Amino acid sequence: MFSSFALVKLIELVIRPGLFLLWCALLGVLLLRWRRTRFWAGLLLIVGLGGLTVFAVTPASVWLLRPLEDRFTRPDPMPTHVTGIVLLGGAIDLPVSTTRHVTALNIRAERMLGFLQLAHRYPKARLVFTGGNASPFGGRATEAAVARRLFVSLGINPRRMLFENRSRNTRENALYTYRLVKPKPGQIWLLVTSAADMPRAVGCFRQVGWMIVPYPVDYHTRAHGAAWLTGLARSLTLGDWAAHEWLGLVYYRIRGWIPVLFPAPIRKNG
Template identity: 35%
Template sequence: MDTVFFVLSKLGWMILSPGNLLVISFILGTLLVYFKAYSASKWILIPTSLAAALVLVYPVGDWLIQPLEKRFAKPYVMPEKVDGIIILGGGEDLKRSLSWGVAELGLGGDRYIATKYLADLYPDAPVIFSGGSGSIYLQDSGREASISADLFQQMGLDSQRLILESNSRNTYENFRNLQPITRPDGQYLLVTSAFHMPRSVGIARQFGLNVTPYPVDYRSNHADYRHLDFDLFDHLKALESGWREWIGLSVYYWTGKTSAWLPAPMPLHPDSPL
């Protein structure tokens, strides 16, 4: 069933991706014009053109992704001791790494920078990487763990501290496969992209894993820095990630893979310094 879920999620995203939806709509509208169905084509091409123009000129994706990125903040006071630092895969660029034979960082490369910082802060804590290929076409490449190890080695992290898990294809499998590696009574720092943190925390709680979120890789801008700037690629980065994550939260909740639809920070203990 996990494989069916994985494949269906990838096929579904091919259609539901905002960028793909715009292109598919333009193609469909053009075909209707070709077959002289002018009235029907207008109902598709006009709304699609307006939506494309809006995404082109303004970062509308910020409205979608920012509530996710604000959901969990970095700890105001860091824990005195942790049993491990968990970094979820996604910061590396698997295709380019395989293409050029070198370890390449992707959009989520901040995950590695933050993990190295935390590893220096907690020199006795193991660094636990969890992540395989999220691509249908790049399964069983056998390189995900070695790419992560190469990146950390280049950053000066002692390889003896690394624990590598590279069979996970999605976030649910991350935490399922981490169960044999982690302790139920342990305390772990969790490093992943800020927009991805709510779903990650919800799944961790579903598996009974106690994690302290350490979000990185923010994609949205504060309202003061949102302008008409005609930067389609930058706008799509936030729109695609935010839309995908809201879909992921909903599907994971409906299928019982997360503890809540939109997980929230735990209430503060009365004795907390906060």
């Protein structure tokens, strides 16, 4: 039997906008063979091909992703002292990295660069990487193991770093890292992850009792405006990412893993 984690992962794969629209179009083509199902065939073709056209022509993916990326900003001014820096996994292509024995990164690769920049900016800060294996079928390989090799090869002293290798999702990132680090009141910890992922990540950390400071990186939308006709592949990639985050916020709120539906920056009085 599948675990609830595996079931959620498989459902998420099926309802990805790009794949969903493609299946609608293919099913519509198949149903055209029978007269009784031609109405449904036409409807499915309109949904499938129409949706793919919308993503190919318009900045729909940008409209979905930008509110997520704009939700949190970097600290201004930056703190003079930082206790530690936490980097969320998700930037490593684990199957490629493990089968080819290399460090393969995906479109979230800027997370690693942002983390390294902060590590050099705050040489006394503790460094934490959190990421296990998010495959619904499990596996022994972990992002933490690949990240360790990468950071050591780039000159980071392994004695500065802690690696959390059990987590499979953002909620577990927060929970297991909190238990590993045991942050104390008054300490300043920075959280590094992609800007689009930050609302859900911050919510998870707050829910476990850690008021961590967001440091978003890895932006994929402009600050203003949006280009049309950017290509179907890129649009669907960003659209799938945005859908994952919006649906994830709803799911996490229902499960009680985040305190509010759309976590926001904490406003300082005065």
